[in-house]
Amino acid sequence: MTTPAGKRSDIFKKQVTPYVYLLPTIILMLILLIIPIIMVIRYSFFDNVIINKNPTFVGLENFAKVLTDPTFLVAIKNTLYFVIISIIAHLVIGMFFAMLLNTRYLGNKTKGIFRVIYALPWMFTASVIAILWKMMMNPNGIINYLLQAGGLISQNIEWLGSRQFALFAVTLINIWSGYPFYMISILAGLQGISTDLYEASALDGANAVQTFTRITIPQLKPILVSLLMLDFVWTLQQFALIWMTTGGGPINATETISTYIYKQGFTKYQYSMASAGAVILLVVCTIIAIFYVRQQKARD
Template identity: 55%
Template sequence: MSGTTLPTPAVRRSQNPSGTPGGATPGPGADGRGSRASAPVRRSSLGKRLGPYGYLAPVIALMLVLMILPVAVVIRYSFFDNVIISPTSIVVGLKNYVTILTDPAFHTATKNTLVFTGVSVAAHLVIGLGFAMLLNSTLIGNRTKTVFRTIFVMPWLLTVAIIAILWRLLLDPNGVVNYGLQSVGLIDGPVAWFSELNLALPAVTVMNIWAGYPFFMISLLAGLQGISTDLYEAAAVDGASWWGRFVHVTLPSLRPVIISMALLDVIWTSQQFPLIWMTTGGGPLDRTEMLSTYTYKLAFSEYQFAQAAASAVIMLVIALVLAVLYVRHQRARD
């Protein structure tokens, strides 16, 4: 017994590297636990990646059903003829677009839309900036500012239907506007503002200006309140007049807000439909015909749905161009 050499622990471990008795192979409790534990980890990481899409799924579904599919259907209709009213549709390619672009009524609607949009946006900017500077002035007390702010914002609180009815009553031949103008001797008799050929477009433009300037006013007022008073004090020290401070301090500081608001207002005003339809309906004749009312009449008065679809696609392209300009400006601003 004394001559027998027993193996050392290191030798025993080398002969049985698994550490199990008798050199048995490792069971599922060793490596098996690691493989089973990795599966929940993979499922957890996959769930984290798909989680945000799950939250966005309802919005994506709504956009798909309410926006993308209708737009796709309208684009498809613009390349066909006899859509909706006939069981068989004929592919005509770009014929509907050629018909729309060569239609004199489309040219008139485009011209009226440009005039209506350009004058409205410019007036919104001027009136909104003027009222915003008035509300931001230190020469008026806080109570007076509160009263003015309530009065100036009032048009924005009214619905389109109420605005249309209100202005129809005001500009009625027997309305308040005619009575006041006759009282001061500016007109000799009642004027049908929405029926006169040369007055209908200015009338609806004034109505749209009154309804839309509060949005500019509130946005520009927020921009004015964000301008540091140190800039005005430095300009005053340099001897700048009120006009000089306005040109060299106020306008450059408000430039990003003005450009953003102008682009948004162009998009909204060029697609204005309810105010026009509920006051003049595009008349008299075609003096207040806009692209929106022109497209609507093609579809639901003349039942030319394919041509109406082509007109709608043209309006969509114009809106997309303006939207791209707006997004690019916002990115450059950021």
């Protein structure tokens, strides 16, 4: 017969056991995530960190310098263009291909082939995507050749080397590499919508536009909201693709917040300025993350 002390011991073991299994992950998160974030936040309030063994506390001075830096203001403008255009294009293209792959007019084998083709950009790493598009956007590359063959341009364009076209070019690359995530997610949502809803709407005489706006979009709303929030954070933090294609140039034409922070820290060795910029980016991403968590809870 179990004694009261034994019962308490069993209850304690049951309560502690889950945390024992989580302990390795918690330790890794603490070392690789929590501590670095705390260090960066601390650095943002000091001057000459890392280089100087005894940095000077300057309060919000680093944030004031960053927010009044003309280059940072240009980076904000470029980032907003890059993020907004990318998200809208991801949504439109992803929705189009998802609905195309969900149609009953294509056979299963045909759908399978197109799913692989449409999902290919998502399978490439940033380095492969950068090399591929730098070759295609070269003045003597395939893109200029096709545009000239179609009579759309009369001379070769430096897509990634021109201040006029560089930001548009990297945005186009990001759109191409990111739409499959939307396509796959939306396709899964479409396949989860009951066909009874569409059959009932057909009996009521609803046309394609009414069916799309009254049934498809409302049913996909939770998925779309989640996709938009996640994509906003991911695109806001996009660094590798921009750095490997243009490096933030030419003359800050493609400078974003991520490349600005990197240059401040590892090119100019202004770690305090870089930390202040990183904290600003962290605050924005945290706000979006809070909305995302609330949306997920409401959905559950």
